[in-house]
Amino acid sequence: MNLLIYKTQPELLEDLAEYIIKIANKAIDEQDCFNFVLTGGNSPKALYEMLATTYKDKIDWTKVYFFFGDERNVMPSHESYNGLMAKKAILDPLNIAEDHIFYIDTTLAPEKAAIEYTKAITKHFGGADLVFDLILLGMGDDAHTASLFPGTTILNNKNVELDSVFVEKLSTWRISFTAPLINKAKNVAFLVFGESKAQAVKQVIESPKKNTQLYPAQLINPIDGGVTWFLDDAAASLLDN
Ligand SMILES: O=C(O)[C@H](O)[C@@H](O)[C@H](O)[C@H](O)COP(=O)(O)O
Numbered sequence: 001m002n003l004l005i006y007k008t009q010p011e012l013l014e015d016l017a018e019y020i021i022k023i024a025n026k027a028i029d030e031q032d033c034f035n036f037v038l039t040g041g042n043s044p045k046a047l048y049e050m051l052a053t054t055y056k057d058k059i060d061w062t063k064v065y066f067f068f069g070d071e072r073n074v075m076p077s078h079e080s081y082n083g084l085m086a087k088k089a090i091l092d093p094l095n096i097a098e099d100h101i102f103y104i105d106t107t108l109a110p111e112k113a114a115i116e117y118t119k120a121i122t123k124h125f126g127g128a129d130l131v132f133d134l135i136l137l138g139m140g141d142d143a144h145t146a147s148l149f150p151g152t153t154i155l156n157n158k159n160v161e162l163d164s165v166f167v168e169k170l171s172t173w174r175i176s177f178t179a180p181l182i183n184k185a186k187n188v189a190f191l192v193f194g195e196s197k198a199q200a201v202k203q204v205i206e207s208p209k210k211n212t213q214l215y216p217a218q219l220i221n222p223i224d225g226g227v228t229w230f231l232d233d234a235a236a237s238l239l240d241n
Pocket residue numbers: 039040041042043044070071072082137138139140144145146147
């Protein structure tokens with residue numbers, strides 16, 4: 001696990017953008033494509049905008065395929081649809097071709113949406129193992145990541161790559177990558193900033209006894225690529241070392 005802590009969000013975002021560029025260009029050199037899983041929430045918006053402007057000439061974006069690690073159970077036109085935020089912040093500004101964007105189809109019932117998404121991703125990988133080059137993750141102040149919320153059924157899911165899950169505390173359904181799918185990725189990066197996340201960061205990273213039901217982000221331990229935490233001082237403020 002790599003911990004990178006920054007005084008300011010601009011410094012964090014700049015380094016994270018460079019990290020993404022490096023992984024993307026390596027993947028494009030090696031396999032002529034970059035399979036990139038976006039996170040939802042508010043934290044990544046400025047990063048996506050930065051990639052679409054300052055860094056737009058640093059990658060051959062025509063070789064990038066975009067996926068979503070989770071999605072809310074709302075219509076694609078709804079303001080809280082993660083795909084819509086990404087469409088506005090990076091996908092439209094970079095004119096990404098429709099066939100390079102894998103939105104989660106929330107016009108379907110959640111369970112069906114998860115099944116159809118799994119089929120679409122499986123087809124994209126041509127039946128090979130679903131190993132993404134980079135999965136970006138955020139984390140809530142309750143230590144959830146993607147839609148792996150504390151105490152939910154999806155946390156015990158070892159068999160499928162994607163699942164639908166009812167999140168009691170939000171009284172809503174979500175569709176999400178499971179921890180086993182995330183852990184297959186070559187690289188995983190958490191983007192976490194702000195005071196409100198400090199307790200969860202400490203619990204996930206430093207608690208001596210793992211409790212993945214309580215702190216689901218502890219489930220994220222990629223087999224090969226390792227996980228890098230991009231934190232600002234505020235989010236890292238309760239860490240001991
Ligand atoms: O769909 C989502 O909301 C995300 O996938 C979720 O896991 C998010 O990353 C965290 O809730 C942090 O969200 P913020 O970045 O808004 O704090």
